[in-house]
Amino acid sequence: MNATQEQLKVKLEQALVAAFGAEYAGVDPVLVPASNPKFGDYQANVALSLSKKLGKQPRAIASAIVEKLDVSDICEPPEIAGPGFINLKLQTAYLEAQLNLIQADPRLGVPTAKTPQREIVDFSSPNIAKEMHVGHLRSTIIGDAIARILEWKGHDVLRLNHVGDWGTQFGMLITYLREVYPEALTTANALDIGDLVSFYRQAKLRFDTDETFQETARQEVVRLQAGAEDTLHAWKLLCEQSRREFQVIYDLLDVQVTERGESFYNSLLPGIVADLEKTGLLVENQGAKCVFLDGFTNREGEPLPLIVQKSDGGYNYATTDLASLRYRIQQDQAKRIIYVTDVGQANHFAQFFQVARKAGWIPDDVELVHVPFGLVLGEDGKKFKTRSGDTVRLRDLLDEAIARFRVLLEARLKDEGREETEEFISHVSTVVGISAVKYADLSQNRTSNYIFSYDKMIAPLGNTAPYLLYVYARIQSIGREGNINFEQLRINGKITLAEETELTLAKHILQLDKIISDVEQDLLPNRLCEYLYQLSDKFNKFYENCHVLKSEEPIRTSRLVLCDLTARTLKLGLSLLGIQVVNRM
DSSP: OOHHHHHHHHHHHHHHHHHHOGGGTTOOOOEEEOSSGGGOSEEEOHHHHHHHHHTSOHHHHHHHHHHHOOOTTTBSOOEEETTTEEEEOBOHHHHHHHHHHHTTOTTTTOOOOSSOOEEEEEOOOOBTTSOOBHHHHHHHHHHHHHHHHHHHTTOEEEEEEOOBOSSHHHHHHHHHHHHHOGGGGTSTTSSOHHHHHHHHHHHHHHHHHOHHHHHHHHHHHHHHHHTOHHHHHHHHHHHHHHHHHHHHHHHHHTOOOEEOOGGGGGGGHHHHHHHHHHHTOEEEETTEEEEEEEEEEOTTSOEEEEEEEOTTSOOOHHHHHHHHHHHHHHTSOOSEEEEEEEGGGHHHHHHHHHHHHHTTOSOTTOEEEEEEEOOEEOTTSSBOBOTTSOBOBHHHHHHHHHHHHHHHHHHHHHHHTOOOOHHHHHHHHHHHHHHHHHHHHHTSOTTSOEEOOHHHHTOSSSSSHHHHHHHHHHHHHHHHHTTOOHHHHHHHOOOOOOSHHHHHHHHHHTTHHHHHHHHHHHOOTHHHHHHHHHHHHHHHHHHHHSOSTTSOTTHHHHHHHHHHHHHHHHHHHHHHTTOOOOSOO
């Protein structure tokens, strides 16, 4: 609910009390945006819900409310429609005043949170010795957008990368490298990431087929956990090699994240088991220590246990997740912990959340949120893979998007007879190519699978990043053509609204604070994408119907300020999605 809607809600609540008495204080006036612009901007539907209680017709109730309703500073005189809907249309003068207020505000009228708090966003989470692939794309992009929006709202956000940097895979890999390439375990940069991935695959094959190798690998894990110097040194080298490759991707995506891998919590795992034993939750089952869960059963219908310590004394993901959760509450002092992972892990999160709650580790003022997302599918509707059937490397995917947009850009420049520098072409291709990938992902409802299509994501029309960026660049070109100092206009320029497309655009701009507030709560970035797409569409309709530079004063200045406000809104919204703008395309 934006500021205007909040004001109207309060006034309706006051009118309800004035019309029917104090017992109606706090009754929801059911104020919603109008479904059709011809009915106005907002609609209060409370009269229908009160009909039975008051024993009156809804229209009579609506009339009594309107009689006591004073919205003359915000709206045109209220109208009653249908069976008893109260329709409210914002005054043009009110809209102008609101726009003139926010155009002088660097935050464009978006307030910070009333109660800022420490929030943790756990996202990306690749595995050491494996390349980041398309499966990491959604977690990284969605997590970054959520973190940016929470930061903009004034929360103290800790962006955590829970990297898979511990466990059996290191025993396998170190054991294998001791045999075939021991220099990699003693010398920095002896391997590149592709070699490391190849060696990991070979090590996994040996582990799955060779019992002697398997036992040696397990002993190597024990040595790692015990802090054996040579094994620890080898582990650090392997981690560093992977981190360098991850950083290349994060730099390309303009993503900031703090690594705190599984190894960070290793020393805390025995304490987790000991404390669960004290609560009486822990049960020994076939040598393993488990917690049995409510509402979870195996295929035979028997209660499903969550294993926190295996029969060989080792720990698993759930133990580490419990340790990290408790650390984040006790040490990091987080009030909301947000996990951005694929929907396939939903049960895992439900299970270890349940264990933590049963153990009494979750204070009443701490919220745990799993933010699930669907799969990335190819255009054939199957899991997105290369032609050879391999998982698509994230670096290759991003490079391909940049290259494809460059082809389109060069063709357009040739058609327009424009000559641009290599620096310009490279910069625009990179920004728009990366933006196209990000926006195509974020514009989908994250809970659904989505089809990855280079052609659709780099298209200049439709709900795509290039379309939005073209609109932004068009506004900058208006400024260049008219030699306009937009910053100066922000100080002195005033908006007046007359044409219908101006009013439509203005009303949409004023919805920004509500949209960002919604995403802050529901963590669905596609709502912001849809808002920005509609903003771009409404601007284009305004631009087609209203002269800007050729208008007479004071209309010219007013429309220039409206153009600038649109561009600033676009730029802010896109930046919260992790998308840069370009001044020229």
